[in-house]
Amino acid sequence: MTSFLAQHGSELIEKTWEQIYISAISLGLGILFAVPLGIILSRFPKTANVVMNIASMLQTIPALALLALMIPLFGIGQIPAIVALFIYSLMPILRNTYLGMKGVDPNIIDSAKGIGMTNWQSIIKVEVPLAMPVIMAGIRLSAIYVIAWSTLASYIGAGGLGDFIFNGLNLFQPDLIFGGTIPVIILAIVTDYLLGKVEQKLTPASQKLN
Amino acid sequence: MSEQTPMVQFKDVTKIYKGKTPAVSHANITIKKGEFCCFIGTSGSGKTTLMRMINRMNSITSGEVFINGKNVNNLNPVDLRRKVGYVIQNNGLMPHMTIKENIVLVPKLLKWSQEKLDQKAKELIKLAELPESYLDRYPAELSGGQQQRIGVVRALAADQDLILMDEPFGALDPITRENLQDLVQRLQQKMGKTIVFVTHDMDEALKLATHIVIMNDGEVVQDDIPENILQNPANEFVENLIGEDRLAEAKHDTVQVKEIMLTTPVKINLGASLKEALSLMKQRNVDTLLVTDDDDHMKGYIRINRLEHRYHRASSVSDILESDIYTVKPTAYLRDTVDRILKRGSSYVPVVDDNNKLVGIVTRSALVTLVYNTIWGDTDPMSSAELSKHQKDQVTKGADDDHD
Numbered sequence: 267m268t269s270f271l272a273q274h275g276s277e278l279i280e281k282t283w284e285q286i287y288i289s290a291i292s293l294g295l296g297i298l299f300a301v302p303l304g305i306i307l308s309r310f311p312k313t314a315n316v317v318m319n320i321a322s323m324l325q326t327i328p329a330l331a332l333l334a335l336m337i338p339l340f341g342i343g344q345i346p347a348i349v350a351l352f353i354y355s356l357m358p359i360l361r362n363t364y365l366g367m368k369g370v371d372p373n374i375i376d377s378a379k380g381i382g383m384t385n386w387q388s389i390i391k392v393e394v395p396l397a398m399p400v401i402m403a404g405i406r407l408s409a410i411y412v413i414a415w416s417t418l419a420s421y422i423g424a425g426g427l428g429d430f431i432f433n434g435l436n437l438f439q440p441d442l443i444f445g446g447t448i449p450v451i452i453l454a455i456v457t458d459y460l461l462g463k464v465e466q467k468l469t470p471a472s473q474k475l476n
Numbered sequence: 477m478s479e480q481t482p483m484v485q486f487k488d489v490t491k492i493y494k495g496k497t498p499a500v501s502h503a504n505i506t507i508k509k510g511e512f513c514c515f516i517g518t519s520g521s522g523k524t525t526l527m528r529m530i531n532r533m534n535s536i537t538s539g540e541v542f543i544n545g546k547n548v549n550n551l552n553p554v555d556l557r558r559k560v561g562y563v564i565q566n567n568g569l570m571p572h573m574t575i576k577e578n579i580v581l582v583p584k585l586l587k588w589s590q591e592k593l594d595q596k597a598k599e600l601i602k603l604a605e606l607p608e609s610y611l612d613r614y615p616a617e618l619s620g621g622q623q624q625r626i627g628v629v630r631a632l633a634a635d636q637d638l639i640l641m642d643e644p645f646g647a648l649d650p651i652t653r654e655n656l657q658d659l660v661q662r663l664q665q666k667m668g669k670t671i672v673f674v675t676h677d678m679d680e681a682l683k684l685a686t687h688i689v690i691m692n693d694g695e696v697v698q699d700d701i702p703e704n705i706l707q708n709p710a711n712e713f714v715e716n717l718i719g720e721d722r723l724a725e726a727k728h729d730t731v732q733v734k735e736i737m738l739t740t741p742v743k744i745n746l747g748a749s750l751k752e753a754l755s756l757m758k759q760r761n762v763d764t765l766l767v768t769d770d771d772d773h774m775k776g777y778i779r780i781n782r783l784e785h786r787y788h789r790a791s792s793v794s795d796i797l798e799s800d801i802y803t804v805k806p807t808a809y810l811r812d813t814v815d816r817i818l819k820r821g822s823s824y825v826p827v828v829d830d831n832n833k834l835v836g837i838v839t840r841s842a843l844v845t846l847v848y849n850t851i852w853g854d855t856d857p858m859s860s861a862e863l864s865k866h867q868k869d870q871v872t873k874g875a876d877d878d879h880d
């Protein structure tokens with residue numbers, strides 16, 4: 267353990283940082299894209315079905331295949347990896363946002379309209395806050411996926427902790443495999459914990475009563 | 477005042493949801509300021525649809541709706557809704573906002589100052605008869621009845637003159653419901669609000685309404701004050717809605733004195749001798765006699781104990797006449813007089829016409845029978861056969877109606 271750290275310490279920090287960087291950007295883009303899209307789709311249920319189906323289809327492409335498909339489009343390196351992971355992050359967020367919005371009691375939405383809220387006010391002040399726990403669940407799920415799959419990104423030269431794992435596999439060095447895997451697990455757990463905190467903050471107090 | 481612009485006016489209003497038969501057809505209704513107007517009818521009869529066209533929550537297929545003389549289609553729907561209070565069945569409170577935030581939602585949309593908001597919240601929680609500490613609670617921390625109280629006062633937060641309520645108390649237990657009905661009634665009467673209230677509970681409508689609109693299958697079947705609807709139901713549907721009990725009660729309400737009076741009162745002429753009076757009393761087995769003149773004008777009465785005292789000093793009925801007598805007119809409604817008659821404690825009341833001629837007498841026992849029948853729902857004396865046939869019809873018809 268100590269010898270591993272002595273030998274690979276600085277590299278480990280660098281690779282972990284790469285992993286965080288790739289994951290965070292993919293997830294961030296995924297949130298920025300999928301949350302608003304899910305909200306808009308909740309107003310257009312027919313279009314929503316089509317979009318959901320396309321997103322589900324993208325989800326079924328094997329991760330490695332999707333990464334490989336990026337090479338002809340974006341070459342190798344971090345950009346194709348981020349694009350691929352971004353696509354992966356979309357589905358859980360999009361679906362949960364849509365379902366969360368759809369799950370808001372129609373009576374409440376009707377009441378919001380009835381007292382004179384504009385469509386926009388209803389979304390921002392009523393529907394999104396009430397859908398927040400479901401939306402956050404989608405984001406947490408996506409975050410775990412993205413962190414796990416970003417190890418594969420090393421395959422197309424994006425770096426990250428995957429480099430340790432694949433080196434370990436190639437060279438038959440179990441300590442390298444563990445050295446790459448354990449930080450990924452820790453990263454996933456810490457992220458989930460932090461996002462849990464964020465969820466607590468964003469969830470309306472009343473929701474916590476039950 | 478009589479030429480005041482109505483608060484709400486429907487002119488030939490029809491609403492057709494896509495691919496359906498009309499939910500409301502050709503409605504013409506005028507709701508005056510200060511009225512408490514109930515829309516009542518069976519499920520699916522179009523009450524909610526009709527009401528929601530007032531604040532443009534439903535679009536209008538044809539015809540026109542006016543608020544305060546202005547066509548609602550020319551008003552901005554968002555502004556319109558902020559000016560019209562709206563209370564729905566399950567209170568429609570925002571679960572993620574505190575009671576205070578809920579109450580001042582509309583004033584906040586209208587950008588009132590924080591100071592005014594605070595003041596309004598305190599004022600309204602008092603109106604709802606709840607402690608100020610509840611302002612910081614969430615709706616889930618209140619009982620259903622308390623939540624609905626907030627739902628009701630919230631509709632007043634921006635000083636709306638018109639309030640729409642869609643079966644606001646449908647889900648509450650009878651006692652809580654009654655409390656809230658009282659609250660709403662006070663608001664309407666004290667604050668002069670105009671209220672449009674959807675219900676399918678006739679008791680509720682009769683308790684609250686000053687104006688009732690009866691709906692069936694999208695049509696306005698009857699539109700009148702409650703008294704007229706009770707007395708003259710437009711058709712069988714309305715009769716069924718009112719129900720046999722209330723109908724029978726309403727019938728009693730219109731019974732006139734002449735219908736139950738006895739037309740052969742025991743009476744004696746003013747000039748008759750006391751001897752004659754005494755023998756008449758003995759013969760008819762009564763202790764008082766009504767006294768009339770030659771033209772049957774009511775003069776008063778004599779009593780046996782006075783007659784006994786004065787028998788040897790007085791000679792004619794006029795000498796012992798007592799003239800302070802309470803009478804009723806034959807056309808008076810019993811409901812207006814029954815209380816007074818019963819309270820006076822006398823065993824009968826003479827009935828005199830407009831010329832003060834004695835035409836009959838209402839006895840205490842006749843009243844007792846009538847009151848008994850009203851309370852126990854027995855048929856009343858003059859139209860029992862007709863009424864009971866009626867009731868049977870309603871029972872079978874009522875069962876059919878439940879299925880749609």
Ligand SMILES: Nc1ncnc2c1ncn2[C@@H]1O[C@H](COP(=O)(O)OP(=O)(O)OP(=O)(O)O)[C@@H](O)[C@H]1O
Nearest residue numbers: 493496499517518519520521522523524525526676
């Ligand atoms: N949004 C809608 N889309 C299509 N049809 C509707 C819609 N709302 C109501 N209807 C139909 O219009 C008719 C009248 O409905 P409405 O809700 O006005 O009745 P209601 O008298 O309020 O009934 P209830 O007492 O059950 O609330 C019904 O046949 C109903 O199915």
Ligand SMILES: [Mg+2]
Nearest residue numbers: 523524525674
């Ligand atoms: Mg309704």
